[in-house]
Amino acid sequence: MPSLMQVRNLSKSYGKHLSVNNINFDIEKGHCIALLGPNGAGKTTTLRMMAGLLLPTSGSISFEGAIPGSDYRQQLGYLPQSPSFYGWMSGEEYVVFAAKLSGLGSRDAVKMAAEVLERVGLKDAARRRIAGYSGGMKQRLGLAQALVHRPRLLLLDEPVSALDPIGRREVMEMLREIREETTIIFSTHVLHDAEEICDDIILLNQGVIAEQGTLGALRSKYRIPVIRMRVEKQEQAVQWLQSIASRTFVTEGQVSGEDAVFNVSDIKEARQVIVQEAAALGIPLLHFEAGSSTLEDLFMKVVGS
Amino acid sequence: MDEINWSLLWPLLALQVLLAVIGLFSLRRTEATRGPKWLWVFILIFGNIIGSIAYFVFGRKDI
Amino acid sequence: MRGMWIFSQKEMLELVRSYKLAWIPVVFIILGIMQPLTTYYMPEILKASGNVPPALLESYEMPGAAATMAQALGQYGTMGLLVLVLAGMNSLSGERYSGTAELVLVRPVSMISIVFAKWVAQLILLAVCLGFGAAVAAYYTGQLIGDLSWMLVIFATGIYGLWLLCIQSLTLLFSAFLRGPVAAFMALLSAAALSLLNSFLPNWLEWTPASLPAYSAQLLTEGSKSMGSALTGSLVSAGLLIILCIIGASLITGRKKLID
Helix, strand or coil: CCCCEEEEEEEEEECCEEEEEEEEEEECCCCEEEEECCCCCCHHHHHHHHCCCCCCCEEEEEECCCCCCCCCHHHEEEECCCCCCCCCCEHHHHHHHHHHHCCCCHHHHHHHHHHHHHHCCCCCCCCCEHHHCCHHHHHHHHHHHHHCCCCCEEEEECCCCCCCHHHHHHHHHHHHHHCCCCEEEEEECCHHHHHHHCCEEEEEECCEEEEEEEHHHHHHHCCCEEEEEEECCCHHHHHHHHHHCCCCCEEEEEEECCEEEEEECCHHHHHHHHHHHHHHHCCCEEEEEEEECCHHHHHHHHHHC | CCCCCHHHHHHHHHHHHHHHHHHHHHHHHCCCECCCHHHHHHHHHHCHHHHHHHHHHHHECCC | CHHHHHHHHHHHHHHHHCCHHHHHHHHHHHHHHHHHHHHHHHHHHHHHCCCCCHHHHHHCCCCCHHHHHHHHHHHHHHHHHHHHHHHHCCCCHHHHHHCHHHHHHCCCCCHHHHHHHHHHHHHHHHHHHHHHHHHHHHHHHHHHCCCCCHHHHHHHHHHHHHHHHHHHHHHHHHHCCCCHHHHHHHHHHHHHHHHHHHHHCCCCCCCCHHHHHHHHHHHHHHCHHHCCHHHHHHHHHHHHHHHHHHHHHHHHHHHCCCCC
């Protein structure tokens, strides 16, 4: 059983600038995948190539093991970052038009459009002109047109980043429902959004995949023992904090002012040494935490470097 | 030739009025115009056929 | 093919909702009325404007019905063409620059369907405008100046319309890769350049689409017997130009789906 979509050695360059650099991944049927990365990482370019809007400079995309280049657009639902519609159409007319273009018969198109508009909460506004819709309504209409023909793969580009907190919550709830029915890949620059509804994460930075895998696997892979601490603003205390960084049990340390984060090899030893020394020297500790690093740390590290 | 044949002239005037009325109707429904709406009302009413064409071609943002 | 049909319906709805199917025909009818009226009342207009030497007034000769009708069609080649080109300049570029293309092109619909649907909408707009406009112009000419052969008017209008359709098709082609106003400018420039070349070298370029307005006028004034094989050449070359524009526009749209 081949995966739903296979992306192989995909690259896209604009002149000398490599926007996407030789990326590989598979999309498994039924999964929800987050394409995570900072702005300019190549997320939109990747999604556009998957949607057939951009020709890759090299590499291939194949749908269900079909030869690359065959037309799989009927199976796709796509929502760009800021969708634009024909302002002179009503929401209902647009969704029906979209459904027909994706191959639905007239009667089915009308029926499915009504269903999907109700689902995204646009039932009452369905007959109004899109020109009068608010930003949130347009985003929901965008979701409706992407869903109306029951696509097997849904491509969403930053579906929640332009929304206010309430709109964001609504769309996230909808996505949680939709992920039960179809395969989703969506791009985001917010780790929290990815963690909330996805199984898999592809972390993209400067056109390269920095890390990919299931959420669980990545979490355990990056669970490194970590000590976070803060001292009061005092010369002696800060000096002591800096001296910790060069101890043998510290594999990597970062001290910024009164705050410090240390990756350690042996958390028991580290805790003992630090607490004892702090007590003996009378260091005014404000905060001390022994725990493990999170995906947030990984994300910050990848993006920061 | 000496007396003006009004039955042939009035349709011309009526059509010019019709053009302006279509323009005003469209202006009432449109969401966004280039420049203030009152200016386009003025242009449609007093701008003759050229004013109306200018409105339909350049006046509306969301055609 | 189904995609083409769905897209044509959308284009037709757009013509109606954007009021293009209302205001452009009205403009054409106004132009059609104005030409015979000004021809008929020219002596009064000249008299009213004062300082025109009486000798000139005496020598003013009313053009015949056929010539007046040809002048009315000529109005559609200037003002009418300007309006049609301005109305069509955004047909492809507007979709690209506003971003509506992005949502359409991810669906299984071919470029040629989209471009052809847009061309059909332009053709329908032209047919409605020219049909009503020329009919009213012929009626006024008949009332004020003299009798016309309806058959000749219909054919002459058709020939003139083909020239206008050529420029509309060029607008569509330019609209596939330029911004709307630039596309309109390029299309009008091509129309002017073609006409100008044609008037300098009429014998060399008698087979080009730019000769069609001249053939239209000739047909009205001299009748169908005067028409030679050059008209056939112009009709064929106009058809080829239109087909090339449609194919070119679809190839360009297919290559350049989004603005960078």
